[in-house]
Amino acid sequence: MGELAIKVPDIGEGIAEVELVAWWVQPGETVAEDQVLADVMTDKATVEIPSPVAGKVLALGGTVGQLIAVGAELIRIEVEGDGRAEVSATQTTGPALAPSPAPAPAPARAPALAPAPAAATGLAPAPPQARAPATAAVAHAPAQPGERPIASPAVRRRAWELGIDLRQLPASGTAGRIVQADLDAWLARHPGAQRAPQAATSAPLGTERHDEEAVPITGVRRRIAQRTQESARRIPHFTYVEEVDVSDVERLRAQLNERWDGKRAHLTLLPLLVRALVLAVQRHPQANARFDDEAGVLTRHGAVHVGIATQTEAGLMVPVLRHAEARDLWSSAAEIARLAAAARAGHATRDELSGSTITITSLGALGGIASTPVINLPEVAIVGVNRIVLRPVVRDGAMLPRSMMNLSCSFDHRVIDGQGAAEFVQAMRAALESPALLFVD
Structure with missing residues (x-):
């Protein structure tokens, strides 16, 4: 032998x-x-x-x-x-980004760290029903002995955490691929078959605790740590926060969804924010740029490739909405939804996760009053979106209830001055507070 x-x-x-x-x-x-x-x-x-x-x-x-x-x-x-x-x-x-856990993970022996992928500190939380139901598809028989089931690393990771042998599962995905819906269906048929949860380690208040847990930082989480650390180390961040009245744009969004219900993609606030960003970039192109600090070259881009910070089970991903400047609201909405679903399912490709020129990040309802998002290196600006709150606001001497939201935007102070950053955010604010401007170049 x-x-x-x-x-x-x-x-x-x-x-x-x-x-x-x-x-x-x-x-x-x-x-x-x-x-x-x-x-x-x-x-x-x-x-x-x-x-x-x-x-x-x-x-x-x-x-x-x-x-x-x-x-x-x-x-x-x-x-x-x-x-x-x-x-x-x-x-x-494979198209997936989430690392697949080993059947028996071993402690890491990590040498020098590798370059990391683009990431941002703000998160776009997954909706409560992030996993799409299974679509009508030809069911494939479970894998035969000796065959390795076809599944993305994200699916393998979830199956491993639940103690499910993928070889037991029929596959409904293309070409016999096991998808998240197949795991959901198997769990529905075997409600008592999940791996038993670990015993709680909490102790009553007033009891001294001396337990410790060492958690290796690997996979996507390691890349996020490296990327954000490098961004904070190399970029002098400057954060500008402005309050925006989104009452009118929210009313417009609701009217458009009612008008095109089922005929066009559902509009969230995000496509409208993207449109406002595109208009602001036309007047302030310095924000839509990438800075090579080693070469000392700032590249301003005509194309607006918007990174959409998206929270997934594996960690933060930033899929890219390409050529936002050429899209209408519904095209942006449909593409954002597709990219977010692909990232959360672990199907996003390398091309879909690279090449952004400016990033939007939002925590949705968890967005808080203000934030200080970390720039997605080598970009020079990131737009942070905080939660919408109904507050009393004085308008023409009268107290009115208005939907208010803050924009928390960080800029690379090496190439963008404070006035330029403020003017960029004010341009976004003007478009959002007068939504008719969103449709005027």
């Missing part, structure tokens, strides 16, 4: 190292050709590494959470024949 060392493949785009987020085999197991061995994470996407040969696993080249250089040994397999050999595995890039 011979030994084959399978190396981490060159995934492209200048990536020098990857994070190991899941092992799907263990030493002593027999693997088939093309069987997935591990999931690794690049700066944005999770990649499945399949085996180029059949054989028996002899050793694993790292632990979950560890950063491994491209070209380093990933796994060693015993194969037919004599001698020792090395080969780089081919890879299949």
Whole structure:
């Protein structure tokens, strides 16, 4: 028998190292050709590494959470024949971003940190019914013995947390893919089959506690930590907060939804905010830019690619609404909804999560009075949206109930002065408080 060392493949785009987020085999197991061995994470996407040969696993080249250089040994397999050999595995890039947990996670041994994906500190919370119901599809039989079920890392993670064997589940997704709705259906049929929750560790008030829990920061959470730390370290943030009366724009939004009920995409406030941002950028292009501080070059973009900070089970993602300047309200609404659903389901692609020129972040009803959002490096501005509150406001000497909301916007003070930042926010405010301006270039 011979030994084959399978190396981490060159995934492209200048990536020098990857994070190991899941092992799907263990030493002593027999693997088939093309069987997935591990999931690794690049700066944005999770990649499945399949085996180029059949054989028996002899050793694993790292632990979950560890950063491994491209070209380093990933796994060693015993194969037919004599001698020792090395080969780089081919890879299949999965659309998901959430790291898949290993069946038996091990503590991370983390070397130097890799570059991180774009992220922002403000969050767009998932709606209560974030998982879409299963659509009509051909049901595929459960995986046969020895076959690896097809599922995104987000689905695998949830199944692992619930103690569900994916090989038991019929698949309703395209090409036999198991989706979140399949897990929901299985749980509905087996209400008592979930993994028992861990015992509560809380103690009565007045009781001394000495317990500790070490939580490795890996996967998407590690990337968020790196990215926000780098942004705060390199960018002198300047935050400007302004109050906006959104009573009229909210009334317009309700009227438009009633007028086009079921015929066009449902409008939230977000597409209207995007439209106001696009108009403000036309007058203040310095806010729609990316700054390469190492080269000392500020690139102002004509295209408005808006990052939409979105909270997912795996952590904060920033899918990108491309060419917002060319979209109407309903096109923006439909695309925002699609991107958010893809990010939350773990289906967003690398292209959908990169290339933003300015970001919007919102905590919705949890948005508070004001916030200080962290800029999505290398952008130079981020628009933070706080919650809407009905308050009494004086208008023409009369006290009136008005829907009020704050915009909390951060700017890179190296390239945007305070006056320019204020003028940009005031331009957004003017468009939102006089919504007819949203339809005038």
